[in-house]
Amino acid sequence: MENNDTYSAHxxxxxxxxxxxxxxDTVAGAGSPAWQMAACGWLLGLTTCTFPMEASVxxxxxxxxxxxxxxxxxxTAVRREQAAGVQSSMRRELRRRPGAMVALIAxxxxxxxxxxxxxxxxxxxxxxxxVGIVQAVGFTVLALLLSAxxxxxxxx
Amino acid sequence: MTARFDEVIHAPHRLRICAMLxxxxxxxxxxxxxxxxxxxxxxxxxxxxxVDADYVQLAKPTGQGGKxxxxxxxxxxxxxxxxxHLAALQEMVAVVEQPTGSRG
Numbered sequence: 001m002e003n004n005d006t007y008s009a010h011x012x013x014x015x016x017x018x019x020x021x022x023x024x025d026t027v028a029g030a031g032s033p034a035w036q037m038a039a040c041g042w043l044l045g046l047t048t049c050t051f052p053m054e055a056s057v058x059x060x061x062x063x064x065x066x067x068x069x070x071x072x073x074x075x076t077a078v079r080r081e082q083a084a085g086v087q088s089s090m091r092r093e094l095r096r097r098p099g100a101m102v103a104l105i106a107x108x109x110x111x112x113x114x115x116x117x118x119x120x121x122x123x124x125x126x127x128x129x130x131v132g133i134v135q136a137v138g139f140t141v142l143a144l145l146l147s148a149x150x151x152x153x154x155x156x
Numbered sequence: 157m158t159a160r161f162d163e164v165i166h167a168p169h170r171l172r173i174c175a176m177l178x179x180x181x182x183x184x185x186x187x188x189x190x191x192x193x194x195x196x197x198x199x200x201x202x203x204x205x206x207v208d209a210d211y212v213q214l215a216k217p218t219g220q221g222g223k224x225x226x227x228x229x230x231x232x233x234x235x236x237x238x239x240x241h242l243a244a245l246q247e248m249v250a251v252v253e254q255p256t257g258s259r260g
Contacts, residue, residue, distance in 0.1 A: 007168055009248035019175035022191045085184030
């Protein structure tokens with residue numbers, strides 16, 4: 001039987017902090033999908049920037065390879081969290097860290113803006129901006145969808 | 157956010173369960189048990205109280221190898237109640253820590 005009379009507000013708040021630290025440590029140990037996505041977005045942008053080459057099969061391979069890496073790292077992060085027994089939500093993680101949300105969006109926009117889509121598709125130059133925006137939004141939606149599917153998978 | 161002391165949440169084990177669940181989307185039964193340092197039966201009993209209050213929901217998906225794992229998550233009502241309860245605790249601590257002279 002728990003004795004609530006001797007359980008002070010101060011003790012209670014300390015317990016809350018300790019319990020939340022325990023969960024935060026477990027989530028951090030497993031790797032947050034949001035941070036993994038942000039890292040991959042930067043990787044994608046860097047790949048695109050450092051290989052400004054003419055449209056070729058190699059170019060498609062590099063870009064698709066970077067996209068595959070993003071998905072692989074994200075799925076790995078979700079599985080590691082499931083194995084660790086604590087599932088963070090990207091939405092919740094981002095809400096708790098507004099800076100991370102801004103960084104993710106900024107990186108997505110930068111990655112998209114740096115991508116020489118025009119060379120790949122042969123589209124006119126004005127097409128680059130809407131494509132960049134669509135990519136930025138798509139990248140963020142992908143991250144949220146992965147997070148949602150993670151939750152759905154565990155409640156089936 | 158309104159400060160509201162919640163008797164259901166305030167019991168030490170239940171408070172720690174809520175704190176852990178509030179920090180994540182879902183937490184597995186064994187992680188809660190280790191975090192609390194209690195037996196399965198004790199944790200089940202405390203979770204049942206929270207489930208009955210509609211503060212927590214349990215899911216038992218089949219994991220890899222057909223192993224069933226129990227995942228607990230907080231409901232919207234539970235998160236709101238926990239937030240209000242924390243605010244009430246903080247108010248109590250603030251009152252206690254006020255200098256004697258300022259109490260009138």
